[in-house]
Amino acid sequence: MQKTFIILIIAAFMGVAYSVKAKTTDTNLSLSDKKATKETVTLYKKLQQLTQKGYLFGHQDDLAYGVNWKYEPLRSDIKDVVGDYPAVYGWDIAGLEKDDVNNIDGVPFDKMKQYIKEANERGGISTISWHFDNPATGKNAWDNTPNSLKTILPGEKNHEKFISWLDKAANFFLSLKDKKGKNIPILFRPYHELTGGWFWWGKGNCTPEEFKAVWKFTFEYLQKKGVHNLIYVYNTSSFGSKEDFLTNYPGDDYADILSFDSYQNNEDKSGEKFITEVQSQLKIISEIGLAKNKLIAVAEAGYEAIPDAKWWTGTFSKAIGDYKISYALLWRNHGWQEKEQKMHYYAPYSGQVSEKDFVEFYNLDKTLFEKDIQKALKK
Template sequence: MKKTMAILIASFWVGTGCSSKAQTIDTKSSLSDKNATPETKVLYNNLRGLTNTGILFGHQDDLAYGVNWKYEAGRSDVKDVTGDYPAVYGWDLGGLERKSDKNIDGIPFDKMRQYIKEGHSRGGIITLSWHFDNPLTGKNAWDTSPKSLASALPGGESHEKFKSWLDEAAQYILTLKDKNGKPIPMQFRPYHELTGNWFWWCKNNASPEEFKTLWKFTLDYFQKKGIHNLIYVYNTADFKSKEEFLEYYPGSDYADVLSFDKYQYNDPTKDNSFIENCQSQFKIMDEVAKEQNKIMAFAETGYEAIPYNKWWTDTLMKAIGNYKISYVLVWRNHGWQEKEKKMHYYAPYKGQVSEKDFVDFYNLDNILFEKDLAKEKIYKK
């Protein structure tokens, strides 16, 4: 059971404290997919209500591997530390476009399917990203050759290839079903960090209209393929103004969740810029979310190797502040990187310097892990 940490909560959270089920759902809010499955609509509406209760914690690749282990049934670094799983599981579809049997992180797609089903069966939420290859050059997602995005659009030289890639993803997504054979409702975050300059789909590589066309084509194409179980997440990197946040935005009819990614790089005990920048971006995004009646999320964040022992309850909670976001997800626990000669992980493991603080973070009343989420019965009306 969660322990009350009144001082921390008073400092970082202003909420109603009542159950999400008691909240009135705004009927004006609807999914971008007008033919979304009933289960997907229920999840979306319950996620909206749950923002009045707390913030879901998520972790990328959580069930597949951790620091110094891989593919151990039921294991999770997060669970090793807290005794509980994350509420949100992040997975990546990169590799499907090449018909690979493994994704970009080396996880066999067959295993990933089982992990997705497992997390969902316990009441967890699934979010998908896609680091897919450059359709123009065939190189990886980080190849920003000019006109790469435009080549994928209708009439472009890579369009037919790009459609075949969407077919591969659609075919896989259609296999993600629950124990009753129904499609698992999931969040899908395509073309993430679009305001950056490091992926072939980023804003430096396309005009706003080209990006919007790609986004809309992708959503429409998936729906024509019979996919109606996705909640679509619009995701940026840095932005300085409302205008910049919305410059490439496909419109409220083509997005369900607003989010951004931001990582800690400098020592937070000496540099407050991470907190300040997050607060600035949340303020802007919150204004848009309220205007358009959208959910917000902190879709990716973290501090590599978490060297600051109070990062969770101090830095991260201050970065989020009082904003009512749906979830915060930290990146994967790869462990030792031989090429870079360093550790690469974003959630603590047993014995890690921030382990105790992560348990304190877990015990905050407004931070929700899988056991908390299961009580909410988020997949039921």
């Protein structure tokens, strides 16, 4: 009798535990866009599954150019080093609002579309940011003239201009189709690094209420235009608390991934400051992500020119630690900058001092590159 009673209690407990787990999983799989395409929902589920295996490695402009080369078919500095592509590809659509042929980094939009399609065919994932011009002054994104963002709100003088920009973005997103004519899912990271004051949408240049209003308008307007292939990424620069991170947060119904950007600089040659900051911020957003059932990511990171031969396994891996993040994206490999008279790159290339260490980093179980995606999902 006593044994039967105990078994019944255990069975009941397991049933409750299972139902809670199932409920949590169902909640996790809910995208903010309730009309998201089947492919977009599938990608979001994949991202969640992959988080249990490791984190996806990403690289900005990876297929377009690298150190000492540009627009060579199927080439990638990452592939040159490890024989595999990154799992995530970063792109930026600044310039689209002005009908430019090329984006802010000189990448032709036609080529960008092709690269996104090629990556998607291989199982790669693309994320898009938008360093768009200041709508109030006509200057670039770094013109942080106060109250510029306010002018694009409904009823304000630059609202119609802003709508025309969103129309162009919508057309671009809808033009991204696979061979079957299905819209390719994109991780969209608008108004990035919002806790910094260097962009016209950043801290100190608008109120939290104004920022939230613009984010929500962007989200709702793109859906109104039929764009349902976006996973929305909320992104900050450095922050010191949950409250700081969430000051401009538009709400759980308007964002899908929580992220931040962090870079090591030459004043921190040991990387100790970088490791401490990234760990601290990951702890904060991990707790927020768990509470809100949101994925988390390091949306931009790096150490310019990577002078540390053991940076990948010695610093970057330690910074990520054991946190379950969706992806970490390294910034672009521009190469030589004539104006600044220096090299500008964030991932290794053949012959670079950290090349061997990057191969070790690639071989870690928790780092997922393009070939790893399908393998990880099958396990």
